[in-house]
Amino acid sequence: MDKLQRYRFACTLTFGDVYGQIIAWLVVLLISLAASMGLMGARQPLYALVCVGLVLVLSLPFLLFAFVTTLVNHIEFTTVDPAAETDVNQASFPQQATQQTVQAAG
Numbered sequence: 801m802d803k804l805q806r807y808r809f810a811c812t813l814t815f816g817d818v819y820g821q822i823i824a825w826l827v828v829l830l831i832s833l834a835a836s837m838g839l840m841g842a843r844q845p846l847y848a849l850v851c852v853g854l855v856l857v858l859s860l861p862f863l864l865f866a867f868v869t870t871l872v873n874h875i876e877f878t879t880v881d882p883a884a885e886t887d888v889n890q891a892s893f894p895q896q897a898t899q900q901t902v903q904a905a906g
Contacts, residue, residue, distance in 0.1 A: 806880055813874040818867055825863045828855065 832855035839848035 806882060807877045808880050810876045810878065811871075811874055812876060813871055817870055817874065821863060821866045821870070825859060828859050832856075 832852055836848035836852045839845070839851060
């Protein structure tokens with residue numbers, strides 16, 4: 801357990817990282833809706849619904865895969881020096897560090 805406390809977890813993912821993926825998926829959806837409207841106009845509503853359903857079912861896993869891989873690529877584990885970590889914590893939270901010292905002494 802002590803080894804896990806020597807690493808800092810940081811996620812650097814921003815909306816801009818997945819913005820292109822969302823736009824591409826919306827373009828695919830709009831094209832599928834245009835195709836389905838064309839099939840509706842051709843008096844084939846069943847094929848139109850199947851077309852939209854098929855595009856949704858086939859494109860969602862690719863969108864999910866792209867998002868998850870982008871998320872995993874933006875996860876960082878950095879090593880933290882325990883001495884530097886306590887100095888930073890005491891500087892950030894001097895009251896809490898004092899309370900911990902009093903509790904340890906008492």
